[in-house]
Amino acid sequence: MQFNELNLHEDVLTGVDAMNYLQVTPIQEQAIPIILDGKDLIASAQTGTGKTAAYLIPLLDQIIRQQSNQTSALILVPTRELAKQIDEQIEGFSYFINATSIAIYGGGKGEDWDQQRKALVKGADIIIATPGRLMAHMNSGEVKFDHIKCLVLDEADKMLDMGFSDDILFVLKHLPPKRQNLMFSATMPKKIRDFANKILHNPEEIRLAVSKPAVGIDQQFYLASDEQKLPLLVHLMKNTDATSVIIFSSQKVMIERIVRALGRAKFDAKGISSDNSQEEREEYLRGFKNKQFKILVATDVLSRGIDINNLNLVINFDVPRDAEDYIHRIGRTARAETTGTAYTFINEKDQYRIANIEKLLEREVEKRNITESLGLGKAPEYKGSQPRKPFRKPEGSGKKKFFKKKKPSDSLPPAV
Template identity: 60%
Template sequence: MNFRKPTPIQQAAIPVILENHDLIACAQTGTGKTAAYVLPLLDRISHAKHDHTSTLVLVPTRELAKQIDDQIAGFAYFVPATSIAIYGGNKGESWDQQKKAITSGADIIIATPGRLIAHMNMGYVKFDKLDYLVLDEADKMLDMGFMPDLLRIVSQLPVKRQTLMFSATMPPKIRELARKILQNPTEINLGISKPAEGIDQRMYLTYDKQKPKLLEHLLKDLTVQSMIVFTSRKSAVNDIARILQKMGHKAEGITSDRTQEEREATLQGFRNKQFQILVATDIMSRGIDIDNISHILNYDVPQDAEDYIHRIGRTARAATTGTAITFINEKDQGRVVRIERLIEREIPKLENPEDIGPGPAFEPNKHRESKPRNKSNSKNKPKTRSHAAKSPDQPIRKPNATARVESKAPKINPEIGAERPKKPFEPKKRNSKRRGPKPEGQSQASDTNTSLKTAEE
């Protein structure tokens, strides 16, 4: 497989794994993290006589599960080890095949958390003898909301096991998860949140309506072997693909809405150079290893700064070079500042070509000022709803709420009206009196009426 010498993450991680220590390893994408844990675990499996599933690898996406399974098949060509990828989106026979592999005790299971939980709910998943647990792309799994599923799966595993966690970034939530499931782990940090040095990064200041023309202009001047165009909106994938096709380029889109067979066929066609440009969302930004991607184009700026690193990390893999181009509209400029702060460098910002027209000026402070106000307003809304939800339980607020309802509604409860010692209640007169100043003698009667209705309710 043309592995001549270990990458830095492999050189650091393999001895730790062979010494049976728990590990939390962080390294930039494209540095060989998969081989860093697959090779030593295969070495362990080859010298053991397991009659059960010894290794569970959890990953965030179907594509990554399939890719790791393929890599294990290559690494284990001369090793008596079996593996299977377990993920959703397949036909019915795939479920039966996955069930058979689980119950027969495949040596290595690579699974997405949701699909594995579905099998566990059927009652035949037994991991009571599991030896090794691997969490690959752990930060992405947490971003996708898999924390409850991960904790549920871990609760079904033996306490005595070796746990390995690999991640491209190290946010606080990753350390929180590590404290829960790892025991005295060794930590390896190599180039955290840094793109590969071989990536030429550029950004263009452009309005959304100018993006198709700018894309066409750039593709005329660039020598593109293969390109991935990323967008944050799933609904935009097919639109961008059609724009590229009208320009005369061979392009296809891939989204989570497609069946797994369609997604695998699209990826295989891209790998085989059947088409030049792949349009995708961030499902393609993590762990997918495709050779010779010369260009990455961000049609919009990703919401999270870390996702920018993962997107452009699809190029310049294994010490090669590549180009990453990002389109910035007037609303995304604040995100650019966060990206530059994360990677600790300023990215060149270029203006549109003359035939396209000027784009927006780079004024990130102007747009960043409006965001905190929106956030604060959104934070206040739940508090108001929560406060209102609790108010009926508070005896002081309940009469007031009732009084407000009475003042708006012309109808009254006839049972309460029958209990009044004086003349029947007349809604119109009461409403008109409530709008103006109350006579001194009437205030007590109104309060009495409100209390009576509250007591009846």
């Protein structure tokens, strides 16, 4: 399907064409007509399927037709990186549509707060915000959302995982009760459905094939103990021709250790975690996108919602806690029908997580054992992916034990 078949305003179509959007993706084909009809929507689609444009395009269509001077759409997102990216997309469209947007997020300098406050009070067509930062501004009493016509929750599952549910509900209390609500989520667990029932009104539902990585990803699993991971990483990096690499670690404390190990091996790498300032994160991400250095080490802050072109290799330094996070991590590569590679390191204690990953993949992945051939010693034996057994007290441990009391002479030192 082509975009000109979706009954969009001609200025929107001009912007779509200028942004090099060619074919309508499945999520866009299904979501755009529903949103244009003003209905509530809950949609699940994995990263890289074009879901951001699936709601931005109809929102911009409504804005250009209504010609309102009030803020008409509020988009809540889990991370500042995603907020900035959506703001940049709107900026790309707005050359033809003349729509304004504001990205509201924390972590910047003190003057950023005043700039955001002034922009919120003045208003814009679309506000993109992280829930906590927006709630802080709303507590000042200066920010009003009396004219919001549409609320979007993007990466809703991630926001709930990060503990934003109370913040979101606070924001909702200050919005007009009569509005359109759109919820986009990569996964659809029960907690998302329960949350959707609180805020959506007779929603339409879209469920695309979720949690399936692109067919162009070569997935490789490597068995390695924690002590073997860094030298294994260096070996693999020395034997790859990848020019753009992201290394994910679930442990924030490992980011700098990985960067230092790569540096000793003459690899230029930068690390991003919540410990970095906003300026550092933006500088490193911009430098990585511009090919100023080829290796970016990050926590899951980058696993969703960030578009990086021509990414060759994704490395999971440890197995992600959730199978869905594995899909999001490796989904950074092999985008737009390209190819890519994903390495995952499996230590002994993380083996039980592999079963859930392979269940989503609907196949087993070969577990490679190369540490001994590299002189690093034997790798942990792969014992299968059964969940760890819960701790049980030894039989009879709940019974009371009775001990014979010692006589005073038994416990006191002999008289001298």
